[in-house]
Amino acid sequence: MNLYDRIPNNVNLSEDKKLQRALEKWLPNYLDWWREMGPEGFQEKDVWLRTAVDVGSEGWAHFDYVKMPDYRWGIFLEPPQPDAKVGFGDNYGRPAYQEVPGEFRNALRRIIVTQGDTEPASVEQQRQLGKTCPSLYDLRNLFQVNVEEGRHLWAMVYLLHGYFGRDGRDEADELLERRSGNPDKPRILEAFNQPCDDWLNFFAFTMFTDRDGKYQLSALAESGFEPLARTCQFMLTEEAHHMFVGDTGLGRVCRRTAQLMKEGDVRELGGIPLEIIQKYINFWFSYSLDLFGGEISSNSADFFAAGLKGRYKERDQYTEHSATNENFTMTIVEDGQLKTREVPLRNALNEVLRGEYVKDCEKGLARWNRVLAEEGASERLYLPHPRFHRHVGEFAGHTFDLQGNLISREEFEQKKSEWLPTMEDREYVRSLMHPVFEIGKIANWIAPPAAGIKGKPFDYEYVKL
Ligand SMILES: [Fe+2]
Ligand SMILES: [Fe+2]
Numbered sequence: 491m492n493l494y495d496r497i498p499n500n501v502n503l504s505e506d507k508k509l510q511r512a513l514e515k516w517l518p519n520y521l522d523w524w525r526e527m528g529p530e531g532f533q534e535k536d537v538w539l540r541t542a543v544d545v546g547s548e549g550w551a552h553f554d555y556v557k558m559p560d561y562r563w564g565i566f567l568e569p570p571q572p573d574a575k576v577g578f579g580d581n582y583g584r585p586a587y588q589e590v591p592g593e594f595r596n597a598l599r600r601i602i603v604t605q606g607d608t609e610p611a612s613v614e615q616q617r618q619l620g621k622t623c624p625s626l627y628d629l630r631n632l633f634q635v636n637v638e639e640g641r642h643l644w645a646m647v648y649l650l651h652g653y654f655g656r657d658g659r660d661e662a663d664e665l666l667e668r669r670s671g672n673p674d675k676p677r678i679l680e681a682f683n684q685p686c687d688d689w690l691n692f693f694a695f696t697m698f699t700d701r702d703g704k705y706q707l708s709a710l711a712e713s714g715f716e717p718l719a720r721t722c723q724f725m726l727t728e729e730a731h732h733m734f735v736g737d738t739g740l741g742r743v744c745r746r747t748a749q750l751m752k753e754g755d756v757r758e759l760g761g762i763p764l765e766i767i768q769k770y771i772n773f774w775f776s777y778s779l780d781l782f783g784g785e786i787s788s789n790s791a792d793f794f795a796a797g798l799k800g801r802y803k804e805r806d807q808y809t810e811h812s813a814t815n816e817n818f819t820m821t822i823v824e825d826g827q828l829k830t831r832e833v834p835l836r837n838a839l840n841e842v843l844r845g846e847y848v849k850d851c852e853k854g855l856a857r858w859n860r861v862l863a864e865e866g867a868s869e870r871l872y873l874p875h876p877r878f879h880r881h882v883g884e885f886a887g888h889t890f891d892l893q894g895n896l897i898s899r900e901e902f903e904q905k906k907s908e909w910l911p912t913m914e915d916r917e918y919v920r921s922l923m924h925p926v927f928e929i930g931k932i933a934n935w936i937a938p939p940a941a942g943i944k945g946k947p948f949d950y951e952y953v954k955l
Contacts, residue, residue: 498564576714606646611682622923624933630952696736712800748865776879
């Protein structure tokens with residue numbers, strides 16, 4: 491562990507001078523990007539942050555006050571496994587790849603660039619949120635997520651620089667040039683060009699979109715390309731907190747809304763009505779489903795065959811790792827009707843991964859519904875059908891209701907304002923977003939958390955303003 495190098499790392503960077511120089515050249519550009527596109531207005535404040543200092547499951551992080559530009563962004567990979575093997579696909583059981591397999595070089599670079607692009611994109615999407623934080627606790631969590639997304643960018647840039655030569659370095663530069671929502675040079679994936687300018691969006695984003703990240707990283711953590719697997723395994727450790735922020739954040743909004751429902755009209759009392767929460771769920775869940783890619787995909791088959799991208803928990807959950815001679819039954823649209831179709835399993839792996847994700851999201855919904863029940867509300871939140879509001883794959887270009895029934899475009903347009911956030915809904919939510927910067931205080935539209943961070947109380951000075 492070289493914690494005190496210019497770039498903290500556990501990959502012996504100082505022994506690879508060429509790579510070290512390339513990354514040290516990229517570092518000031520990264521810091522320029524952070525200062526320009528990172529959280530606005532808080533760069534000089536002390537924030538009580540965790541910094542990765544190790545990769546073990548215990549004690550991998552150090553907590554202290556840090557100014558965000560001084561955060562120690564580092565390169566940390568899980569330790570290599572002796573005798574690592576390719577865990578699935580046509581090369582199952584062969585030694586894991588320590589270099590990029592030639593025929594998959596372009597495809598693999600694309601996977602890494604696409605993952606890498608999401609990391610700075612989310613920081614850009616969230617850069618104004620600090621100004622309207624509901625509490626110092628939430629402000630600190632936002633910044634924790636932001637600096638770690640920055641570290642995830644480092645993780646991907648390390649792979650690009652270390653394993654893809656010149657075009658990898660070019661791609662690393664471009665990761666700092668695209669901008670979320672910019673019409674001329676947008677981020678690669680649509681969910682990462684959507685504005686995330688209020689805290690309900692932020693919680694829904696970290697619940698649903700960061701959770702897509704968990705499943706993509708989990709599939710890549712199985713990779714037979716060992717440096718990628720080891721990188722993603724450690725990123726998942728940090729990612730868990732991002733989803734915690736979204737999951738508990740929305741749970742706290744639900745709790746407060748249910749409390750206000752007992753007192754009277756939620757809007758008049760300055761809370762967020764459940765219908766609006768439901769619409770935000772519909773919006774971010776559907777955009778996040780798109781991130782898994784098409785239901786039927788030759789790429790997914792190729793990546794699996796090559797041993798590059800596995801299934802969720804491939805090693806632990808499956809005994810058969812070739813995924814040949816098996817079919818997957820899915821529903822598609824054909825001649826204007828829903829029909830079932832048998833697809834070779836390898837071509838359906840995006841859909842298999844999406845299914846795992848949906849199951850995980852359902853658990854979140856169950857937690858929020860328990861909160862509503864605890865507070866005596868009879869209403870319940872739900873996930874829309876995975877066919878609803880899709881822009882990628884078999885269902886893009888068709889319109890569905892929340893139950894997944896195929897409906898006409900006219901009917902969808904008529905109902906849209908009941909199903910997805912309207913301008914007015916967004917303006918209403920934004921109208922509630924007044925900053926609460928006093929220690930231990932919290933905005934009216936959200937309940938305080940059950941506990942603080944790392945044993946500190948809720949009324950700790952998480953950010954020194
Ligand atoms: Fe990330
Ligand atoms: Fe994340």
